[in-house]
Amino acid sequence: MTHIAITGATGFIGRHVLAQGAAQGLDVVAVTRGPAPARQDNVRWVSLDVASPPDNAFDLLGRPDVLIHLAWGGLPNYRARRHFEVELPTHYAFLRQLVEAGLPSLVVAGTCLEYGLRDGALDETHPVAPVTPYGFAKDALRQQLEYLQRDHAFNLAWARLFYMHGDGQAPTSLLSQLRAAVERGDHSFAMSRGDQLRDYLSVTDVARNLVALATSGKNVGTVNVCSGTPRSVRGLVEQWLHDHDWNIQLELGRYPYPDYEPIAFWGTRTKLDRVLETL
Amino acid sequence: MTHIAITGATGFIGRHVLAQGAAQGLDVVAVTRGPAPARQDNVRWVSLDVASPPDNAFDLLGRPDVLIHLAWGGLPNYRARRHFEVELPTHYAFLRQLVEAGLPSLVVAGTCLEYGLRDGALDETHPVAPVTPYGFAKDALRQQLEYLQRDHAFNLAWARLFYMHGDGQAPTSLLSQLRAAVERGDHSFAMSRGDQLRDYLSVTDVARNLVALATSGKNVGTVNVCSGTPRSVRGLVEQWLHDHDWNIQLELGRYPYPDYEPIAFWGTRTKLDRVLETL
Structure with missing residues (x-):
């Protein structure tokens, strides 16, 4: 049985990923900074601050087969330098520590804002050109993890999330x-x-796709998680x-329209569908 | 008279920039980690570690009009993760501190490796796609400084250096x-x-160009420093x-050829020549 750890587990997407993992009967460890929420079947809560993890963080998480990393601060302000000044080094250091301790697979939440101001159907082979500190920091984290793969063998699925709707969304949505x-x-x-x-997917579909990527055991690389429509x-x-x-x-x-987004863009789902089909 | 501070002043390029600045009669402050070298006319040495600068670093440097920032560790190993794990956050934090303290202008050494595996004549409008941790970290520093410019008014000349030859070069060259x-x-x-x-320029020409960019008082942005040939x-x-x-x-x-460089690439000098002409 796949043993999955999830950061950002109390967030909008995290709660849905948690529910999805538990519903599939997976062995789930949910990470939270604060005290553990109410008990759930098949879910074990671990209190841990990603920004200052203990040396034995990987053991504390029960040496999972895969981590779905959703934690990220500073949202929804895409323009804050905090994304590369604080979030980028924090999350890279945390993920590197786990990989060096033996984590075999990693699914990380990326963003469609990595693409920058490009209209039309965006696929994973397009060069990225982010125009916000948020998009820049996420893209930089991806590249840093890819360089880390040259020195350590681990699978990476970099899930570029587009727009979502569903229960528990931020009040600003x-x-x-x-x-x-x-x-x-x-x-x-x-x-x-x-x-x-825009490209909107229900958050339950996003959660299902993330769990599928996590249980794939493959080095998927960058993949859009989107509707394709x-x-x-x-x-x-x-x-x-x-x-x-x-x-x-x-x-x-x-x-007005936001100035950091193109007027018309959506993701292609070809790669995601191919990856999910071959599971 | 322009007051210039120089980091990396004891390095290959730094020594030539220092000599050039002093020869032009500029007021030059040279930064070194260790004890100050022998006295030179028009040069004041300041001992300071860029990785752990004191709070009053800008005052220590004599509140310069412009900093030519050449310091960077971990070379010539372009593939070491050190470039983004250590150098990138170190240099960004140092430069941000000076800008926040009032530094009006900044010339920073970039690299042709920011362009990645693209053959032919490279100009500053080409999208970058670095394939080494070194090129990635330099490009990331540039983007972070550009985001910093949204919050603080300062001039930035990002000097993409190509190949150099001249006295005092590293023994590996x-x-x-x-x-x-x-x-x-x-x-x-x-x-x-x-x-x-390849595109080779003598280090004395590189130094002359860097000093010209520093005394321009303009927000030049990214500019190739190369021969164009x-x-x-x-x-x-x-x-x-x-x-x-x-x-x-x-x-x-x-x-064999190195795998991180294209077979044939050189810089265009059009922008540099235009900037220098209009000074």
Whole structure:
């Protein structure tokens, strides 16, 4: 039975990955900085600060077969230098310590912001050109781990995550803000023009894909975790309204588009599908 | 009068930059980790470890108008993880401290290895794709400094250095090895096939260009410091033999080409010439 450790286990994605791993009957260790949450079947909680791990961190985690590394601070401010000043060295040092202690496989959350300002269908062979400290730091971590692979044998799946929606999302996310506006009884919801194209996947699908990558036992390299289908943000919001039977007026065009994202981009799923098929 | 500080001042390039600055009558502060070398006119030595600078480092340097930052450890092993594990955070922290203390201008030594495995004439607009920890770490430092510019107003000239030759070069360099073989009275000199094309500039020209960038008072951005002319390594060695009147047999093809460099690459000098012209 695959023994999986998960960092960032109390976060939005982490909770879904945890539930998915436990549901599949895997032996799951969940890492948290604070005290362990309520008991769950098939889940063992370990209190550990990724920023100052003890020397025996790998043993504390029960010498797992694979780590799904979701921990990362400083979000959602993509522009903070903290991403490369603090997060990058912290996470690299933590992962290097585990690899040097014998961790055989690693799945790490990357981001579509590594691609930078490139429109269209993005595949993993495209050169990256991040324009935010967040995208830069994630891409740098990937490269550093690839250099680490030259000196240590371990599998790496670098999962470039696109947009997600689902339960437990940050209050700053679009779906959370829409839900809050409806619950407040607002008559209208201010948003951008909404015709930018994005790639949205439900967080339960993301969690299922991450667990599949973790149990693959393969050196997958960089792989997009995405739907492969562009959706307009406006169309997505209208679908959420319809699915939840919410009634609120959309005030389109009230906010500008963010300057660190292209107007229309989505991921190709070809590699992910191929990897998952051959499992 | 421009007040210039120089790190790496006891190194191959540093000594030439120091001499150039002093010859131009500039007010020069030279940084060294160890005790100060013999006195020179127009040069003040400051003992300071870039890896653990005191809080008042900027004052110690006499609050210079510009820093020419040449210090970097771990060379000539381009493949060591040390470049991003140790050098990158060390130099970023040092430069950030000076910028936050008020340093107005910065000239930093980059490298042609930032470009990666791309053949042909390389100009500064080409996307970079380093394949060595050294090239990666230098490119990462550049990007981090550019992000730092979003929060602090300072000029940055990122000088991508190509190949150099001249007095005081490391004993591992081609010219030094050739000279040593001649001085030992060897009959032959083993080298690669020698038909790879490179861009070589004399270190005195490099020093002159770096001082010109430092006194420009401009935010130059990335700029190649190179000759702009491809030369075969064999042709260059034959010219050195001729210039020095050395007599030794070349054993071509004894060593393979390095795997981290393209077979034929050189820099374009267009931007450097334009910047220097408009000074």
